[in-house]
Amino acid sequence: HPGYFGKAGMRNLHVHPNVSNNFCPAINLDKLWTLVSEQTRTKYAEEKSKAPVIDCSRAGYFKVLGKGVLPKQPVIVKARFFSRRAEEKIKAVGGACILTAQ
Numbered sequence: 001h002p003g004y005f006g007k008a009g010m011r012n013l014h015v016h017p018n019v020s021n022n023f024c025p026a027i028n029l030d031k032l033w034t035l036v037s038e039q040t041r042t043k044y045a046e047e048k049s050k051a052p053v054i055d056c057s058r059a060g061y062f063k064v065l066g067k068g069v070l071p072k073q074p075v076i077v078k079a080r081f082f083s084r085r086a087e088e089k090i091k092a093v094g095g096a097c098i099l100t101a102q
Helices: 029-035 038-046 084-092
Strands: 026-028 053-055 063-065 076-079 096-099
Touching: 026 029, 029 053, 029 063, 029 084, 063 076, 063 084, 084 096
Parallel strands: 026 063, 053 076, 076 096
Antiparallel strands: none
């Protein structure tokens, strides 16, 4: 039969290298505050009624992972994906996780 010879093993014909979900740079919680300036952090530390918005996708990160500790300060985090631990820790300090689809 015609497809017998040649490279036949270990091919995955429905997986393409340019699928957008394969490209997923991640950032940990302990590095999350480096995406905004130090002035922003101190400004919102005094102001309890508002929380800063950290857009991870704009900084080039698609997934937020849960390593490290967050300061006890509410924060709104926008990203494509959140790990379970990251979501728990953000909500524990009074923040919110917003899923984006860009």
